[in-house]
Amino acid sequence: MTRNAEFEILGLSSDASWDDVKRAFRRLARAYHPDVAGSSGTRKFAEITEAYMTLKDAAHGLGKIPARRSPRAGAGRTSGRGKPIFEKFKRLWRMILSFRRKRRTKEKHSAGAGVSPAAARFIDGVIARAESEMRGVLSRGEESAARVKSDAIIRRLKSRRPAVTLLALGRLSRSGVSDETASAAVEHFRRNIPRGEVLEALLDVFSNSPKRGDMIRALLPHAAGFSEQEAVTLLARLKRWKSGAEFLRPFLSHKSPEVISRALSCWPEDAVSDERSELVFLLRKDDEEILIPLLRVLKREHPPRRAGGRLLSLMRDHPSPAVRALASAIVRGQKLG
């Protein structure tokens, strides 16, 4: 190849100066750099950088004759180096040839020419094998794309920054919760207490998930650590989902009477009797807002005899008439007095 070829690639005449070369290189890069033109520019960009580098060597006096085949290279170079123009013609020629061949085969087919049965069997086999292999790769591809997606969500779910966890929950509420994501979330929130908005979003996301129970169970150990508002939010959900007493019990030891009251007011009718001792324990409280729902539950529950003393004293001495009335109803109904 002659140096003229390199000038030609850059669209210059052979008397161009080094500054012209640089300018031309940049102008062409603006059009063919892979960041501008995408993959379609790769080949052309390689060509212009090659020409640029050769001319740069020449301009800086380092240039051996550009038309070199590296003597050190054992076998011929296979890169684009040194054969762009020829390559272009070759490609063009190949295209023409294949076009002509295509036309010919088309004519042949339209004339009704087919393939021999043996060739048909052969090609069927090749296609079937390749199709099934490709299907395998594609389905692995789908799996892996899904995994990348769910990994991204799980990673953000576990963020220490609530805003990021919320983003992940937002994604989940749109896309649905896969089993894998659900178990990861359950594991994470078992150890990290979700707060405020995160808790609400989490409950929204899991409200229709088959893993809802697992999630609630993971949250229960945090029950005492939730703020009043958080606990109330959670209890409202539990009420709507008609959750059993086992889900409500942890809230009975919450420091806020409001929370205890709410837990009691959604106490299920069919709660088993071994919850009773905890309920009786709560009778020691004096807050009206706890006692009223508590006594309502106890009325259904057949309180044990040892509760009798406290019920009697509530019946006689509690300042709230409603508490007194409920207590006395129980005492009379159960004949505890």
Next chain:
Amino acid sequence: MGEYVVGIDLGTRYAEAAVDIPGRGVSIIPNRWGENRAPSMVAYTKDGLVAGEDAARVMLTEPESVWWDMKRRLGSDWTARVGGRSLGPEEMLPPLLSLLREDAEAFLDTFVSSCVLAAPAHFGFPERGALARAARNAGFERVRIVNEPTAAALSAGIDGRFLVMDFGAGTLDMSLVEGDGGVFQVLDSEGRRDIGGLDIDRLLAEWLCRNAGVPLSRPDDPRASLMTREAENVKIALSHAKRVTWRAPAGLAADGGRSVDIERAEFESLIYHLMEEILNMVVKMWRKYEPDRLLTVGGSSGIPLLRRMLAERVREPDRVGSSGSEYAVVAGSALYAHQGRERLLIDVLSESLGIMNADGEVVPLLRKGAPLPARARQAFTASGSGSIEVTVARGERRVRGADRAGRILQTLTIDKISDGETVEVDFKIDGGGLLHVEVKRGANTSRRTISLDFDDSDGTPCDLASEMRIREDRIAKLSGGYPGDYRARLLNIAKDARLLKNGDPSLRWQALAVLDNMIAELERAPAK
């Protein structure tokens, strides 16, 4: 579809992130503490690894479980003992990078999975690969790397020939850039990893200890890093004041030590030889290229002595950008995400890459100064059978005993080679500044590929497309003799492979292998 790409400047001392929002320009992303930058620190606490301000707080109580200055250790075998495990920089940096990612996600209100990371210009491919892996461990799926001084040049966005000097806490980097109507071409880059603001801090810390009667701690003592931070504050104060009074904080000196005054002149005589060394580098580059302007970025470039020396012996330095030179690199990285729209940066290969033969001669495949991205292939024909070694080396000089470790990037052994077999080595530096080396052997179609990546990502969607095209052409040709419906099915199989856009990159190569097998079978087709 406009997915956000954040630019990240992971400095030795501070980490920053920025994003270029079309129509709004570059915004620096505020972090969870409301600051524009977070300390580049990672600490081990009972909650696991924490980073940024949280780690800086641990510094006050348990300095021995805080690590910083990890970026400069990328690519080395440095490890930290963390909770009974040894973690290298690739595992220690992700908490910090995750922090930046999460702050960006909170700021942009969406997931962010792409970033442009700025790296010192002198970083070699192993270091860049390690940095990219760290980013991937932090949840970034697509990572590009840009050189720090060139990023600064991109954010300056001026025409003409200029020298950018980036003098940060840990590194000194210089790039010579020519701006020409939105195209920024790097002509040369040079950097030193052994000169940085930290060295100044250490010199000053030593002086302060000596004069204030504070016992000097050994470098691996956590108190030493506390002392360096003290010195950093004194250094910064001395850029604005002529004299600073310093007193050792409790914990450094048993009896509190005595307070000590330091004059700017005293400080300047302390660092003069360092500045002289830097200046020599600048002058050399300046004489070689005779640029029009000198731009400085990085915290340490604000040192009055350095600016004075530059003004006297080189040129009055300009600071980059209106947002302050501290943010020039991160802003440039954010701009690089939209590379090719308004601004196009063409970086160059800073060292030659080639294959070393048995005598230590390096056959360069990619030459220093080559515009990036670049690719080169070299085919060898085996003479004799057995196993051969392919050694990838950097530089052009002959590799001699002493510099082997620094020069050899990787050695790959190819077993069971037969006489006359062709082995092709394919070097590719992608648009993200990462090197991929592949060794292919055998015939063109059913070749086996051994990848020698310094980066396990694929970053190769462009390439895949061209590989696909080659096979599609071949299939189109081979299917010529078959009736139309056969041909359509054959070509459909080839087109299916293009569906593999996301997910595990190795699957794309599996898809190519399926096509290669098919082509090989078609080539053996019986007569029709």
